[in-house]
Amino acid sequence: MAITITAFESSPDRGRGLARDMRVRWALEEVGQPYAVRLLSFAALKQPAHKALQPFGQIPTYEEGDLVLFETGAIVFHIAERYAGLLPADANARSRAIIWMFAALNTVEPPITERSNAVLTERDKPWTAERMPMLEDRIRARLADLSIRLGDAAWLDGDFSAGDLLMVHALQRLNASSPLLDEHPNLEAYITRAEARPAYKRAFAAQLAVWEASTG
Ligand code: GTB
Numbered sequence: 001m002a003i004t005i006t007a008f009e010s011s012p013d014r015g016r017g018l019a020r021d022m023r024v025r026w027a028l029e030e031v032g033q034p035y036a037v038r039l040l041s042f043a044a045l046k047q048p049a050h051k052a053l054q055p056f057g058q059i060p061t062y063e064e065g066d067l068v069l070f071e072t073g074a075i076v077f078h079i080a081e082r083y084a085g086l087l088p089a090d091a092n093a094r095s096r097a098i099i100w101m102f103a104a105l106n107t108v109e110p111p112i113t114e115r116s117n118a119v120l121t122e123r124d125k126p127w128t129a130e131r132m133p134m135l136e137d138r139i140r141a142r143l144a145d146l147s148i149r150l151g152d153a154a155w156l157d158g159d160f161s162a163g164d165l166l167m168v169h170a171l172q173r174l175n176a177s178s179p180l181l182d183e184h185p186n187l188e189a190y191i192t193r194a195e196a197r198p199a200y201k202r203a204f205a206a207q208l209a210v211w212e213a214s215t216g
Helices: 021-031 072-082 091-121 128-150 162-175 179-183 185-195 198-214
Strands: 003-008 036-040 061-064 067-070
Touching: 003 021, 003 198, 021 072, 021 162, 021 198, 036 198, 067 072, 072 091, 072 162, 091 128, 091 162, 128 179, 128 185, 162 179, 162 185, 179 185, 185 198
Parallel strands: 003 036
Antiparallel strands: 003 061, 061 067
């Protein structure tokens, strides 16, 4: 069944792989599934046609035959369930990999997103400078615990999984805007290892090409 996803026609990250279609592209590349992309303007995101697919007016969405999905966690989970390559076959190992999908989305990513929002949209507010140390301490605490758990392992639990994919993408948001990761060389190496995967490189090149085309 043909797969179509949505993405920004002109991404605010200028093709650095930070917009969330990158997760879906990367997951599809890991499992070897081709996909088409429908590019949307910010205005189109808020139109009824897109909101029928994504009630919050965001990218990405995922269409496969009659199936329409939104939320990158659900989309990556669907891809990992349907196609081999992102979750182990052993039931317990699979459940442990799924833990890391939830940990990435529910425990590690929220403080990172909170800080990014403060930097991107609240920079000029009088309280942002006062709030920033607190936001960064919350991230620091998560990174310290994650770093200890990862130790010198290549991936969070055995082979590379959908949990690593979501975790790395959450952490990359920090790489772009803060030195917090510098405190944890093993997390930096973890990101570098993930970025060296051929599937990651193909996904990154595809979304960068969209940005380059949009700038002529
Ligand atoms: N929980 C949803 C999911 O995981 O699918 C969140 C989806 C989401 O945040 N989508 C964003 C969006 O459509 C784009 S990716 N925003 C438009 C809107 O809400 O109106 C988030 C994002 C945006 C910009 C950068 N950047 O510039 O670095 C990085 C990530």
